[in-house]
Amino acid sequence: MIGAPILRVVLSKPSGAIGVTLVVGHVMLAVLSPLVLPHDPIAQSADLILQMPSLSYPFGTDRLGRDILSRVMLGGRSAMLIATLATLVAMVWGTVVGLLLALIGGRIDTHMMRIVDALSSIPGILIVMIFVAALGVGAAALIPILGYSYGLSVVYIARAAALDFVARDFVLAAQARGEARSTILIREILPNVRDTLAVQGAMQWSWLMLGITSLSFLGLGVAPPTPDWGLMIADARGVMPTAPWAVLWPMAMLSTLIVGVNLAADAFAKALGVDQQLRTVAA
Amino acid sequence: MTLLRVQDLTISRTGSGAHIVRSANFALDSGQTLGIAGESGCGKSTLLLALMGVVKPGLAVTGGLVHVMGQDLRLIAPEAMRRLRGQSVAMVPQSAAMALTPTMRVGAQLAEAMAVHDAIPPDTIAARTTTLFARVRLPEPDQIGARYPHELSGGQMQRAAIAMALACGPKLLLLDEPTTGLDVTTQAGILDLLDELRRETGMAMVCVSHDIGVLARLTAQVAVMYAGRIVEDRPTANLLTRPAHPYARALMASVPRIESPGLPPSIHGSPPPPGETGRGCAFAPRCSRAHAACEEEPALSPLTEGGRIACHAPDHGPLAPTEMPDPVVAQEAGAPIIAVRGLVVQYRRASLLSRLTRRSLPDPVLAGISLTLAKGEILGLVGESGSGKSTILRAIAGLWPPSAGSITLDGANLPARVTERDRTALRRVQVVFQNPDASLNPRHTVREILAQPLRLYFNASPTEVEARARRLIADVRLDPAHLGRRPAQLSGGERQRVALARAFAAEPDVILCDEVTSALDVSVQASVLALIHDLCHARGTSCLFVAHDLAVVAALCDRVAVLHRGRIVEEGPARTVCSTPEHPYTRSLIEAVRRASDVRGHSFGES
Numbered sequence: 035m036i037g038a039p040i041l042r043v044v045l046s047k048p049s050g051a052i053g054v055t056l057v058v059g060h061v062m063l064a065v066l067s068p069l070v071l072p073h074d075p076i077a078q079s080a081d082l083i084l085q086m087p088s089l090s091y092p093f094g095t096d097r098l099g100r101d102i103l104s105r106v107m108l109g110g111r112s113a114m115l116i117a118t119l120a121t122l123v124a125m126v127w128g129t130v131v132g133l134l135l136a137l138i139g140g141r142i143d144t145h146m147m148r149i150v151d152a153l154s155s156i157p158g159i160l161i162v163m164i165f166v167a168a169l170g171v172g173a174a175a176l177i178p179i180l181g182y183s184y185g186l187s188v189v190y191i192a193r194a195a196a197l198d199f200v201a202r203d204f205v206l207a208a209q210a211r212g213e214a215r216s217t218i219l220i221r222e223i224l225p226n227v228r229d230t231l232a233v234q235g236a237m238q239w240s241w242l243m244l245g246i247t248s249l250s251f252l253g254l255g256v257a258p259p260t261p262d263w264g265l266m267i268a269d270a271r272g273v274m275p276t277a278p279w280a281v282l283w284p285m286a287m288l289s290t291l292i293v294g295v296n297l298a299a300d301a302f303a304k305a306l307g308v309d310q311q312l313r314t315v316a317a
Numbered sequence: 318m319t320l321l322r323v324q325d326l327t328i329s330r331t332g333s334g335a336h337i338v339r340s341a342n343f344a345l346d347s348g349q350t351l352g353i354a355g356e357s358g359c360g361k362s363t364l365l366l367a368l369m370g371v372v373k374p375g376l377a378v379t380g381g382l383v384h385v386m387g388q389d390l391r392l393i394a395p396e397a398m399r400r401l402r403g404q405s406v407a408m409v410p411q412s413a414a415m416a417l418t419p420t421m422r423v424g425a426q427l428a429e430a431m432a433v434h435d436a437i438p439p440d441t442i443a444a445r446t447t448t449l450f451a452r453v454r455l456p457e458p459d460q461i462g463a464r465y466p467h468e469l470s471g472g473q474m475q476r477a478a479i480a481m482a483l484a485c486g487p488k489l490l491l492l493d494e495p496t497t498g499l500d501v502t503t504q505a506g507i508l509d510l511l512d513e514l515r516r517e518t519g520m521a522m523v524c525v526s527h528d529i530g531v532l533a534r535l536t537a538q539v540a541v542m543y544a545g546r547i548v549e550d551r552p553t554a555n556l557l558t559r560p561a562h563p564y565a566r567a568l569m570a571s572v573p574r575i576e577s578p579g580l581p582p583s584i585h586g587s588p589p590p591p592g593e594t595g596r597g598c599a600f601a602p603r604c605s606r607a608h609a610a611c612e613e614e615p616a617l618s619p620l621t622e623g624g625r626i627a628c629h630a631p632d633h634g635p636l637a638p639t640e641m642p643d644p645v646v647a648q649e650a651g652a653p654i655i656a657v658r659g660l661v662v663q664y665r666r667a668s669l670l671s672r673l674t675r676r677s678l679p680d681p682v683l684a685g686i687s688l689t690l691a692k693g694e695i696l697g698l699v700g701e702s703g704s705g706k707s708t709i710l711r712a713i714a715g716l717w718p719p720s721a722g723s724i725t726l727d728g729a730n731l732p733a734r735v736t737e738r739d740r741t742a743l744r745r746v747q748v749v750f751q752n753p754d755a756s757l758n759p760r761h762t763v764r765e766i767l768a769q770p771l772r773l774y775f776n777a778s779p780t781e782v783e784a785r786a787r788r789l790i791a792d793v794r795l796d797p798a799h800l801g802r803r804p805a806q807l808s809g810g811e812r813q814r815v816a817l818a819r820a821f822a823a824e825p826d827v828i829l830c831d832e833v834t835s836a837l838d839v840s841v842q843a844s845v846l847a848l849i850h851d852l853c854h855a856r857g858t859s860c861l862f863v864a865h866d867l868a869v870v871a872a873l874c875d876r877v878a879v880l881h882r883g884r885i886v887e888e889g890p891a892r893t894v895c896s897t898p899e900h901p902y903t904r905s906l907i908e909a910v911r912r913a914s915d916v917r918g919h920s921f922g923e924s
Contacts, residue, residue, distance in 0.1 A: 203756035209735055210714050211770060212743035213825070221769070225760035 041116055043305040050301025056294025060287075064111050073101035075261045079252075084277045093253055094279040096241045096270055105261035106283045110291065112256045113263065117177055117242040123181025124242075125235045128188025133219050133227070135189070136196035143193075150189050156244070156272050158183030175257050180245065184238055191234050195227040229306040236299035263288045321345040321368065321489055321522050325381030328363055328372060335375060335877065336502070336825035338612065339366045339545045345466060347488060350515065350522045352553065354568070355542035356588060356838040360523045362411075364542070365491055367515075368523060369406050370398055386488065403434045407487035409493045413478035417466040424450075424462020430484040449480040455509055473703075474505035476510065477557040483514070492517075492524040496531055500701040500865060502574055502909040514590035527838055529572055533557055538624075541565045544589050544599035551624030558876040561620065561631035564600045569636055571843035573872035575895050577908050581873050588810055598629065606630040652728075653689035654859045655713060660710050660722035682708045683719070684883040688727045690827065695853055695860040696875030697891060697905070699867050706863045706882040708827045713861070714748045718819045727826070744774040744922030747820035751832040753812035757804040763790070763815050770822040790819040793848060814848065821852055828853070830862045835867060846873050867910050871895045879903045 044050040073091075082099035085091055093102040107218045131150075158180070165179050199205060200223065208218045249255035250264030258265055263284035270280035302308075321344065336685065338360040340679075342785040345351055363376065367383060370390040383390045385424070393401065410416040418426060422528055427446050431437040438446055450458035453476040468665045475495070482490060498505040503565040510536060515522055524535050532539050533553055540550040549562040555612040560566045567584040586603040588756050610629040617627040662683040683705045690696050694844055711717035713724055715735030724731045726745060726791050732738050737906065742748055748771075750756035757766055767786040771777040775787060787797050793814040813833060820828050830849065835843040841881040850873055853860045870891065877894045879902065887900040898904045 203750040203752065203759040206716065207748065207756050207819075208751060208769070210716055210742065210743075210748045212735060212738065213769070213771060214772060222758055225758070 040302070040305050044298070044301040046302070047304075048300055049297045053294050053297025053299075053301055056290050057298050060110065060291045060294065061114075063107060064114055065106035065262075067111075071104045071107065073104045075100060075104040076259050084273060084280070087279055091132065093123045093283050094277065095121060096266070096277075096280050097273055102266075102283055105266060106263070106287055108261040109263040109266055109284055110287060112260055113250065115119035115241055116173060116180070116255075117239050119177045120180040120242050120246075121235055121239045122186065123178060124185035124188050124238055125231065127181070129192045129208065129231055131185075132189040132192025132194075133196045133202070133223055134215075136193045136200050137215065137219060137223065139200070147193070148185055154186045159249075162249060162254060166249075176255065180242060182243075184242055188231075188234065188235070188238065192227065192231060195230040196223050199223050199226045230308045233289050233299050233303040233306070233308050236295055240295040240299075243295075244287075244292060319344050319384070320347050320349075321523070322384040323368070323381070324384075326364070326367060326378065326383060327380035328360070328367060328376055328377040331375055331377050334379075336379075336545055338367070340617075341547055343540065343547070345521045347521055348515070348519045350524070350536040350538065352539040353523065353525045353542060354421055354527065354529055354532055354539055354841060355851050356527060356568075358451065358540045358588065358590070360506060360545040361542050362493055365408075365493055365523060365525045369402055369408055369487075369489055371414075377860070386858065393743060398436065403430070403436040403487065404485045405487055406489045406491065407482040408491040408493065409475075409482045411481050411497060412862045413470065414466065416478055417474060419466055422463055422465055423469065424464075427462065427477070427481055427484060430481045434485045444486075447482060450477075453477070453480045453484070453636055454506075455480070457685070461535060461717065461913040465501045468847060470503075472506060475499065475503075475507055479507075479510070479514075483518075486518070487520060489521045489523070492522060492526075492535075494526050494528075495524065496528070497526075501867070502701065504531075504818075505909045511535055519561075528841070529557065532698075537619070541568065546599065546627065547625075547714060548600070548627045549624070550617070550626075551620070555622065557920060559633065559635050561626050561633050562628045563599075563630070563632060564597055564605050566632060568840055571840040573846070573866075573868040574866045575842070575871050575907060580847050580850055583847055586839045587810065587841075589722035592878070598627075604630075609923075628787065639807065651692040654692045654727055655690040655861070656728075656918045657686060657688050657709070657713065657823050658723045658725075660709065660712060660724070661720045662705070662712060662717060663720045681720075682883055683712070685722070686883075686885060688878055688885060688888070689886065690859050690861055692826075692859055694876060695850070695856045695862055696876045697870030698861060698863045698880060699865065699870050699877060700880030701906075703864060703882075704880040705866075706838065706880050707831055710748070710831050710861060710863050711882075713827075714829055716748075740774065744770075744823045746829065747823050747825040747827070748829045749816050749820045749831065749833050752836045753809065753816045754804070756816055757812055757819075762803055763807075764820055766804075766815060767822055770819060785822065789822055792821065792852065793818045808841075809837050813837060813841075813845050813890040817845075817848065817852065820899055821856070821858070824856075825858060826862065827859045830860060831860075832864055842869070867895065879906065 042121040045054060057125035077100065082095045084092070084097060085095040087100075091101055091103065095107060096102055096105070100287050133145055160178065162179055177182035202244055205218060205222055208222050226231060246255050247262075251268045253268070256262040256265060267281050270277065270316040273279050323341050323343050327336055328339060329336050341364055343351060347360075353364065355361045363373065366372065367378065370386070370393070378391065385401060388397070388401065390398070402849040403894045410695050417423065420556055423529070424446050427449060428442050431442050431445065432439065441800070447459045451460055455461050455473060455476050461469075461473075468475060492511070497582050499507065509532065522536065524532060528533055532851070537553055538550065539556050539562075540547045540555050541556070541564065542548065543564050549560065550566045556565065557569065560569050564584075567582070570583050571583055583767070584603060589599055592726060593651060596614065597612040598607070598614055600606040604611070608630060613629075615627045615629045617625045619625050647850070655801065660683050661681055663681045686705075686709055688709075698706045698709060708717060712719045713731075715731070715733065718733040725743060731742060731746075734883055735743070764783075764786055766775075767789055768782045771782045771785055775781075786800060790797055790799055795811060795814055795818075799807065799811065799815070807815065816833075833849070837845060846869065849860065849862070850860065861872055862870065877889065877891045878885050879894065879900065881902045887898065887903045894903060896908065898907055
């Protein structure tokens with residue numbers, strides 16, 4: 035989908051190169067870390083409580099004497115998995131609805147968008163609270179819930195991107211030929227908004243990553259004792275004055291990932307010309 | 318002192334170093350006029366901008382100089398340059414609609430243009446605004462300044478833009494396609510105004526246009542550019558009647574003329590992409606007179622009868638009158654393939670509010686149109702913008718359901734909406750749109766573009782699609798290599814050919830062409846017209862050809878219908894309508910075409 039020339043443009047800029055390196059590094063770490071763990075991330079030890087970073091425990095240990103390096107290496111895995119699946123859900127339904135509304139237009143579009151406006155006004159966190167805190171569902175249930183609430187913003191983006199194209203003559207030409215609406219969506223419009231949506235998807239993913247980590251921090255996401263950055267920060271915030279490393283490492287991991295995704299998405303957006311595409315109305 | 322002196326001006330791309338304009342040389346005194354003619358991409362607009370000291374990003378002046386009133390534009394300080402622009406040199410941009418700020422009243426914009434240059438005492442600005450509006454013949458000059466650009470018509474916006482250019486009394490006026498996109502009657506009015514202003518003020522003018530008629534009307538001298546170079550530069554009347562450079566000759570000949578119906582000849586091949594010329598004469602590959610010497614680039618050298626030419630093999634004979642091809646006889650005006658009866662299109666139904674306030678309905682776009690298109694016939698539909706000509710086409714295509722009236726295809730009723738038509742009815746009527754940039758999906762290859770109708774109407778298999786696409790691309794005289802390209806990699810003419818190939822892929826009985834050549838260069842237009850003619854006649858396809866240019870319609874069509882304010886005012890064989898128009902509106906239309914392109918009726922600069 036993304037050709038070598040585009041990748042070369044992205045890597046030629048420092049920000050793009052840093053972003054791609056950070057993302058690739060994080061993904062590799064998440065995939066390969068189970069093979070190279072220095073210690074058992076769950077094993078507690080009363081003798082090793084809040085150790086300073088040392089040779090055998092380079093990142094130090096936490097309140098329960100667990101190795102922070104091992105936990106940090108694994109701590110993004112659950113959140114990344116949930117974020118990826120939730121992004122897929124959000125992108126698919128948001129894109130389908132957004133493109134359809136742009137193509138149909140008229141009164142249906144206006145009314146549906148007001149409903150989307152209304153739904154967007156309900157904070158996503160509230161919906162998560164209702165489901166997770168009140169009904170007690172597990173982390174897997176976060177996928178459809180987050181997918182729904184983040185998908186609302188995709189509807190706006192997809193619709194806006196597609197509106198640029200639905201008024202063009204090639205869509206009119208397809209309508210005059212008598213092409214089915216689904217064919218027009220998939221063959222005529224989707225290829226033109228694909229880049230915009232891909233970049234949007236990357237941004238969505240980073241927001242979801244932050245959202246899930248926040249939920250874990252609040253105790254509504256990943257359940258202990260699974261190593262997770264949000265849980266680790268929550269767990270260590272009481273000992274921050276005495277053992278700052280216990281919060282520092284998971285925070286550093288999360289921020290490098292988020293910054294990396296944003297830098298990379300930005301560089302791809304520029305290389306693909308997404309910025310201009312959203313702004314120009316007619317060729 | 319020479320007002321404008323351009324010497325060996327060369328403008329190149331900063332990256333590749335490719336030359337966009339090469340060694341341009343000319344000079345202009347006050348009151349003199351120069352036209353620059355050429356096809357898109359020949360460098361004429363780049364050259365014009367350089368006369369104001371502007372080069373577009375990505376380009377740079379790499380040689381030569383531009384002197385305006387003795388000042389070298391390369392050495393001039395930014396502040397002096399700012400003063401120079403507006404007070405000495407001013408430009409009327411190509412599209413006034415784009416150049417005027419939509420959120421500002423036109424009077425305020427004009428006042429701003431004067432205030433910026435501090436040339437006019439502030440207390441006289443208001444009075445001068447009115448004077449300027451009066452000078453460009455805008456109605457109610459004391460009140461029109463309170464309007465916003467969208468409240469003006471296209472011609473009025475162009476007049477306002479001219480007023481802005483005149484605000485500080487420039488010595489040199491630069492015009493970039495001053496009448497493109499305007500109706501022919503409006504166009505004639507703007508050209509009259511410019512000519513008058515030049516005579517009153519004695520300012521010099523440089524006008525860039527692809528339309529020879531515009532230059533004939535406005536300038537005493539014309540330089541023809543090809544691939545970044547001036548190839549012929551002569552007094553206008555001389556150039557129009559006896560051009561000597563083969564390219565200039567072909568360009569003049571490709572203009573359709575209302576006096577001599579029949580398809581104008583077209584130039585084979587296409588110009589080299591900007592900056593990619595070899596060592597020899599850039600036109601040699603397309604030139605019928607090219608010989609061995611043409612491998613060396615000819616210098617621009619003086620002609621005995623005045624002017625300059627860059628050609629090893631000039632043709633000094635008079636421009637042969639377009640040989641009259643056999644009159645295109647409508648094929649035995651057969652049974653109508655399309656019959657339109659009492660077609661009415663109205664913008665919208667009266668709302669409750671407007672019914673309560675008794676506001677009358679806007680005039681209908683189409684007020685009861687009836688016309689027939691016979692099998693194998695090419696019917697031209699002419700009118701100014703807003704006359705409803707495109708609306709008829711869209712109604713037939715099912716894209717704009719009429720409020721009343723019926724459309725039949727081969728005697729069978731054609732449903733109003735495209736979504737209600739069956740596949741066969743859809744296949745039999747195909748549309749080609751005005752602008753191929755917009756009507757071809759930029760993400761698709763030509764192969765994919767042609768595959769769509771083949772799959773939709775014939776359920777063609779991939780091998781069948783490939784075979785048919787190859788045949789179609791050859792039918793529109795393109796190379797099979799084009800199949801793998803995307804629209805952005807094609808020229809405007811090639812894109813329109815692809816759009817035609819897509820329409821003919823459906824093997825239609827009727828094609829509806831909506832201003833299909835108005836976005837093309839005149840030489841490309843000639844070849845696309847020839848292609849439409851050949852394709853329709855070879856296949857017996859009927860064609861409804863909508864255009865605003867009567868000369869184009871006269872060249873291609875068997876029969877013409879003239880549309881005015883939603884009604885057909887005259888209808889008949891193309892030749893009859895053009896030679897002996899009955900309706901006053903048709904007569905004024907023909908008169909305007911003549912006035913916009915007539916050489917004899919124009920007075921040359923006092924030189």
